[in-house]
Every structure is written in C-alpha cells, then in structure tokens.
Amino acid sequence: MDASSQITELKGIGEKTAALFHRVGVYSLWDLMTYYPRDYESFKEPVSVSQCCDGSIQALRLSILGTLELRHVRGLSILTGFAGDETGRIQVTWFNMPYLKKTLRAGSLYVFRGPVKKKGQTYVMEQPKLYKDEEYRKLISKMQPVYSVTKGLTSSGITKMVTKALKEVPEYEDYLSGMDLPLMEMNRAMRTMHFPTNYDEVCEARRRLVFDEFFFFIFGIRRFKEENSREINHFPMMEVSQTCRIIEKLPYKLTGAQMRAWQEIMKDLSGAHAMNRLVQGDVGSGKTIIAVLALVTAGCNGYQGVMMAPTEVLAIQHMESLSRMFAEYEISLNCVLLTGSMTAKEKREARGLIASGEASIIIGTHALIQDNVEYKNLALVITDEQHRFGVKQREILAHKTSRTPHVLVMSATPIPRTLAIIIYGDLDISVINELPGERLPVKNCVVDTGYRPKAYEFIGKEVRQGRQVYIICPMVEESEGIEAENVVDYTKRLRGIFPAEICVEYLHGKMRPKEKNEIMTRFAQGDIHVLVSTTVVEVGVNVPNATVMMVENSERFGLAQLHQLRGRVGRGRHQSYCIFMSGNGGRDTMQRLSILNCSNDGFKIAEEDLKLRGPGDFFGLRQSGDMNFKIGDIYTDAEILKSAAALADQIIKEDKALLLPEHQAMRARFSAYMRNQFGEISL
Ligand code: ADP
Ligand code: MG
Numbered sequence: 124m125d126a127s128s129q130i131t132e133l134k135g136i137g138e139k140t141a142a143l144f145h146r147v148g149v150y151s152l153w154d155l156m157t158y159y160p161r162d163y164e165s166f167k168e169p170v171s172v173s174q175c176c177d178g179s180i181q182a183l184r185l186s187i188l189g190t191l192e193l194r195h196v197r198g199l200s201i202l203t204g205f206a207g208d209e210t211g212r213i214q215v216t217w218f219n220m221p222y223l224k225k226t227l228r229a230g231s232l233y234v235f236r237g238p239v240k241k242k243g244q245t246y247v248m249e250q251p252k253l254y255k256d257e258e259y260r261k262l263i264s265k266m267q268p269v270y271s272v273t274k275g276l277t278s279s280g281i282t283k284m285v286t287k288a289l290k291e292v293p294e295y296e297d298y299l300s301g302m303d304l305p306l307m308e309m310n311r312a313m314r315t316m317h318f319p320t321n322y323d324e325v326c327e328a329r330r331r332l333v334f335d336e337f338f339f340f341i342f343g344i345r346r347f348k349e350e351n352s353r354e355i356n357h358f359p360m361m362e363v364s365q366t367c368r369i370i371e372k373l374p375y376k377l378t379g380a381q382m383r384a385w386q387e388i389m390k391d392l393s394g395a396h397a398m399n400r401l402v403q404g405d406v407g408s409g410k411t412i413i414a415v416l417a418l419v420t421a422g423c424n425g426y427q428g429v430m431m432a433p434t435e436v437l438a439i440q441h442m443e444s445l446s447r448m449f450a451e452y453e454i455s456l457n458c459v460l461l462t463g464s465m466t467a468k469e470k471r472e473a474r475g476l477i478a479s480g481e482a483s484i485i486i487g488t489h490a491l492i493q494d495n496v497e498y499k500n501l502a503l504v505i506t507d508e509q510h511r512f513g514v515k516q517r518e519i520l521a522h523k524t525s526r527t528p529h530v531l532v533m534s535a536t537p538i539p540r541t542l543a544i545i546i547y548g549d550l551d552i553s554v555i556n557e558l559p560g561e562r563l564p565v566k567n568c569v570v571d572t573g574y575r576p577k578a579y580e581f582i583g584k585e586v587r588q589g590r591q592v593y594i595i596c597p598m599v600e601e602s603e604g605i606e607a608e609n610v611v612d613y614t615k616r617l618r619g620i621f622p623a624e625i626c627v628e629y630l631h632g633k634m635r636p637k638e639k640n641e642i643m644t645r646f647a648q649g650d651i652h653v654l655v656s657t658t659v660v661e662v663g664v665n666v667p668n669a670t671v672m673m674v675e676n677s678e679r680f681g682l683a684q685l686h687q688l689r690g691r692v693g694r695g696r697h698q699s700y701c702i703f704m705s706g707n708g709g710r711d712t713m714q715r716l717s718i719l720n721c722s723n724d725g726f727k728i729a730e731e732d733l734k735l736r737g738p739g740d741f742f743g744l745r746q747s748g749d750m751n752f753k754i755g756d757i758y759t760d761a762e763i764l765k766s767a768a769a770l771a772d773q774i775i776k777e778d779k780a781l782l783l784p785e786h787q788a789m790r791a792r793f794s795a796y797m798r799n800q801f802g803e804i805s806l
Contacts, residue, residue: 133291177239182259218249235248268285339797360393430507435462470490503528569705627652682719
C-alpha cells in the first residue's frame with residue numbers, strides 16, 4: 124500500500140463509504156492524507172450542571188435519570204429525557220436516533236458533549252455526543268480535527284480513516300533533509316496537520332506543507348518554461364482580414380486595453396518565438412473576445428487552435444457564442460466541441476474531425492487532453508480561467524504536437540505583479556486593466572438575513588422587468604453541524620414564495636454534467652428566471668441579462684471569490700445589483716464585506732483582504748478557486764512563496780532533471796506530486 128493506492132484498500136472502506144469520500148474529492152490515500160481539517164476542536168474538562176452556560180458547546184459528566192421518552196412527529200423521531208449530576212439536571216434530546224433508548228438506561232454514566240441552551244429555567248442539550256469516561260479522558264488536551272463533510276460522512280469517521288492511512292502508508296524520506304531550511308520535517312508536518320497539540324504547531328506544520336506545495340508547483344512551471352522558452356515560432360501567422368472584420372462588426376468597440384492585449388498577441392504569433400503569454404484581466408473585462416481573435420487567426424492561417432475551459436458549462440457557452448459570431452460575420456471556419464459528457468459516438472466524431480484537420484477551432488474541457496485525441500496541426504493552445512488547471516494539463520496539451528505551439532493563458536485572478544513574476548517566471552503578461560465603458564457599476568449592499576423578504580420582493584420586481592437572478596448558497600445539501608443554506612432546500616422554499624410564473628431552478632457541482640448543461644442553457648436562454656446555485660457559476664459564465672447576484676452566507680466565502688461571483692452580473696446594459704447576505708452580522712464579517720461594498724476593483728479587494736486577514740489567519744477563508752493550491756495562499760503566504768521560488772530556481776540551475784544522488788528523494792516526491800496533484804479534474 125502506498126499513497127497512490129485507492130482508499131478502498133483501507134480496511135473499513137467499502138464501495139459505499141468510498142463513494143461518500145469521492146464526493147468530497149478523496150480517491151487515493153494521498154487525497155485522504157492531504158484532506159486537511161477545516162478547523163480544530165478542543166475538548167475541555169467536563170463541567171458540572173451548575174457551571175453550565177447558555178449558548179456554548181459543553182461537556183458534562185452525567186447519568187441518565189429515569190427512562191427516556193420516544194415520540195414521533197412528522198416522520199421525525201424524538202428521544203428526550205433528563206440527565207444530571209449532584210449539582211442539578213438538564214434535559215437531553217436526540218433526533219432520529221431511536222436506538223439510543225435501548226442503550227441509555229437510568230443510571231448510565233457518560234460524558235455528554237453538545238450545544239447547551241437555556242429554555243425557561245432548565246438547560247437543554249440537543250443531539251449530544253456520548254463518550255465513555257476513559258474515552259473522553261484521552262481526547263482532553265488534544266486538538267481534534269474537524270473536517271468538511273457530506274451527508275453520510277462524519278468528521279469522526281474521516282478522523283478514523285485518516286489515522287489508519289497515516290499508519291499504513293510508509294513514511295517518505297524528507298527531500299529537504301540536509302538542506303538548511305527552518306521547516307518542520309515533512310512526515311511530521313502531515314501528521315501534525317491532522318492531530319496537533321496546539322495552535323502554534325498547526326501553523327508550523329502548515330508552513331512546511333505550504334512550502335512543499337509552492338515548491339513543486341514553481342519547480343514544475345520553471346522546468347516546463349525552460350523547455351519552452353526561446354522555442355522558435357514553428358507556426359508563424361499573418362494578421363487576417365477576418366479578425367479586422369470581427370472587430371469592425373462587433374456591437375461594441377474594443378477597449379484600449381483589449382486592443383493592446385490583442386496587438387501584443389498578434390505580435391507574438393507573427394514573431395520569431397513561440398508565444399507564452401498570460402492575459403490577466405478582471406472579471407467582465409472582456410477576455411473571451413481576445414481569445415476568439417487569436418483562434419480565428421490560427422484557423423485562417425491554416426492551423427488548429429484549441430481553447431480549454433475549466434467546466435463543461437463554460438465550454439458549451441464558448442462554443443455557442445463562437446458559432447453565432449461566425450454565422451453572423453461570415454467566417455467559414457469549422458468549430459467542434461469535445462467534452463466529457465458527450466456520448467461515445469459524438470466524441471468519436473469530434474475526434475475524427477480533429478485528427479483529419481477538418482475542425483480548425485476546437486473548444487472543450489479536459490477531455491481535450493486525453494490520449495486518444497490527436498491533432499492534425501495544433502498551433503495554439505488557450506486555457507481559459509487557468510487557475511483551475513494544473514501546469515500538467517497545459518503541458519500535456521502543448522505536447523500533443525511534436526513542435527511547441529503558442530500558449531495563451533487567460534486569468535481573472537488578481538495576482539499582484541511581483542507575485543505573478545514568481546509564479547509565472549518569464550511568461551509574458553498582458554493586462555486588461557480597463558472595463559468596457561458603457562457598463563454601469565454594480566450596486567452593492569451588505570445586509571443581514573432580516574432583509575431577506577425585501578430582497579425577494581426586489582428580485583420579483585427585476586424578474587417582472589425581464590431580468591434574471593443568481594442566488595448563491597454555500598452548500599449542496601445539509602451537512603453535519605453546519606447551518607448554512609443549501610441549494611436544494613432553498614430552491615424548494617423559494618418556489619413556495621414566488622408565484623408559479625417565476626421559474627426557479629438549481630445548479631450544483633454534484634449534478635451530472637448533462638443536467639448542469641441543460642440548466643445553464645435554459646438560464647442563458649432566459650427560460651429560468653432565478654438560478655439557485657453553488658459557486659459552480661463562479662467561473663466565467665456569461666449571461667448579460669442577469670442583473671441580481673444575491674449571496675447567502677456570504678461570510679463563508681473569501682473576498683476574492685465573492686468578487687468573482689459579483690462578476691457574473693453587470694455584464695450588460697442594465698443596472699445590476701449585488702446583495703451580500705450575511706448569516707452572522709459580527710463586526711469582522713461586516714468590515715470584511717464592506718470592502719466589497721466600497722470597491723469593484725479585484726486588485727484592490729485582494730490587497731485589502733490581505734491586510735485584514737494577516738498571515739496565519741487561514742481557517743474558514745479558503746479562496747477555493749485560487750491557483751490549484753490546496754492549503755497555500757499566494758497572498759498571505761507570499762513570504763513562503765518567495766523562499767520556495769528561491770529554492771526552485773537554485774535547483775533548476777544545479778540539477779533541473781533531478782539526477783544527482785542527493786536529489787533522489789526530491790525527484791520521487793516531485794513525480795508523485797505531479798501525479799497526485801494534476802490528475803483528472805472535474806467540476
Ligand atoms: P471575462 O473577461 O470575465 O471573461 P467576457 O469576455 O465574458 O469577460 O465579457 C463579458 C461581457 O462583456 C460579454 O458579454 C462581452 O460580450 C462583453 N464585452 C467584451 N468586451 C466589450 C467591450 N469592449 N465593450 C462592451 N462589452 C464588451
Ligand atoms: Mg471569462
């Protein structure tokens with residue numbers, strides 16, 4: 124057994140449990156061991172009933188008093204009774220755990236742990252967890268990991284399996300041992316992340332793992348870059364009349380920044396060296412049209428160009444807008460779509476057109492890089508919203524031809540230039556730092572849940588005026604212990620609130636690709652008025668008629684992510700609105716969200732966010748979309764990023780193929796990292 128083994132190799136994980144783990148993205152033991160807690164819980168000495176206080180999680184050593192009563196209310200079973208110690212008694216309640224009635228008899232002694240609330244004169248503890256005395260002893264003074272869960276998978280279940288995995292998988296040789304770096308040993312760091320004894324230890328362990336993550340990422344990029352930079356231009360292109368026609372006929376005028384980016388790209392395509400360029404522009408700055416111009420140039424010069432999108436929804440959207448544009452502007456180039464959820468026959472046909480060269484423009488998802496896809500004459504590779512892709516995918520795609528193609532990367536992640544240089548090295552950068560002129564800035568408000576009825580009223584009004592609305596919830600379904608809105612239940616509730624002619628549908632990452640596409644298509648056509656969604660719409664979706672973005676539990680998202688979400692509206696002529704609903708109106712939350720309220724500039728927001736958070740403040744604020752990093756954060760961990768980059772540069776200089784004997788461990792870790800990190804990506 125090693126880190127790449129499937130989790131089913133672990134005793135205790137059968138098909139069913141494995142399916143649950145798959146839902147949180149855990150397939151291999153490596154995934155499991157790097158499924159780091161989202162928080163920690165500490166277990167305190169039990170208190171007595173007289174020391175109870177309202178509204179907190181507490182542990183009490185109690186015995187059951189009398190017999191428990193079991194009731195059934197609307198399909199729910201409720202077990203209640205009393206438990207007490209010498210100082211008093213409290214009421215205890217369990218939902219849907221009728222079997223406890225058998226095990227809990229008068230006099231049974233346990234440590235009860237759960238949320239305590241005062242109701243009238245008595246304290247009530249709902250759904251307490253029960254521990255035998257000695258079992259609880261062992262937990263005290265340790266920090267217990269709390270994992271993100273899904274229905275059917277509990278945090279303690281994950282804890283058990285992580286413990287097993289850490290025991291079964293052989294330790295790695297630390298590839299940094301012998302180097303003079305102030306970092307925790309690698310194996311210890313992995314363990315410590317799951318089972319630390321104190322907070323300082325977590326920080327130290329995390330530093331080490333962030334270093335590893337950054338180091339391998341940067342090393343990978345540098346190596347890729349070494350191979351590709353200074354590569355001569357095997358696919359020289361001329362500027363074609365078709366792109367001029369598009370620019371002329373577009374219903375809008377390109378902004379100065381768009382024109383500049385386009386000219387830089389055209390210069391690369393016709394220049395002496397292969398293009399290796401990043402186009403960075405805030406959401407809504409109009410990157411897509413720039414990509415289209417590049418694709419058309421490749422096609423009209425007799426080559427093939429591909430554009431790889433991070434989600435099927437986005438790929439299909441690109442395909443549709445491209446086809447429309449080509450029909451309207453009389454551009455006779457063949458486009459094909461290739462995505463994972465197409466039928467085998469459709470895929471075969473698409474692959475045929477790609478291999479024969481009949482298709483000159485190819486749009487798709489990571490299905491584009493699969494082994495059985497052959498290109499006739501691939502000259503240009505564009506990845507859209509690249510932070511969702513690994514370097515590896517780009518590398519595979521770029522290596523689909525014997526000669527290095529032009530590479531163009533589009534990104535909306537506002538990375539400060541100094542960091543961009545570290546991460547992308549000598550990648551050329553075009554910045555689109557100007558939003559299209561006729562746009563009305565999005566109007567923002569930050570409100571608490573009391574405002575919800577008003578918000579719904581407002582949404583109803585917008586829909587009646589022909590507009591569309593996104594509502595974002597953080598969760599798919601209710602999951603253990605987290606009170607956050609979930610899209611499925613939310614949608615049901617909303618259908619009850621709005622009149623029947625307002626069509627409300629939901630979208631989340633766990634739906635089948637076909638369903639997702641169908642919902643997105645209907646939303647894009649205007650058939651769906653209100654779309655309740657998880658953050659799957661965050662990346663790149665373009666429905667200019669949508670004017671309201673309402674984010675539930677917005678305190679649970681990072682600011683950068685909220686900014687991306689906001690970017691889904693304000694894309695058309697109509698005034699747009701963004702409502703940040705906060706389930707917890709604490710001052711910090713309000714302060715953080717008010718940054719969004721004051722600014723529509725992605726760079727500024729990232730900067731302010733960083734100031735407020737400060738290094739080390741890393742729980743609960745994962746910027747899920749940023750760069751592929753599991754735990755590292757390019758903003759708050761900028762210092763670690765720099766030292767990792769320095770080491771990567773040094774190794775590239777000394778031994779970039781990692782052939783020296785002292786680099787054997789590094790070589791092994793690096794290839795494992797590449798395998799693990801950049802496996803299949805799905806939405
Ligand atoms: P992003 O940079 O987020 O990918 P898109 O390329 O999706 O943004 O563009 C957002 C919207 O703005 C699209 O509807 C697009 O047609 C429109 N758009 C792009 N450039 C301009 C422009 N110069 N003027 C007006 N609208 C534009
Ligand atoms: Mg885009």
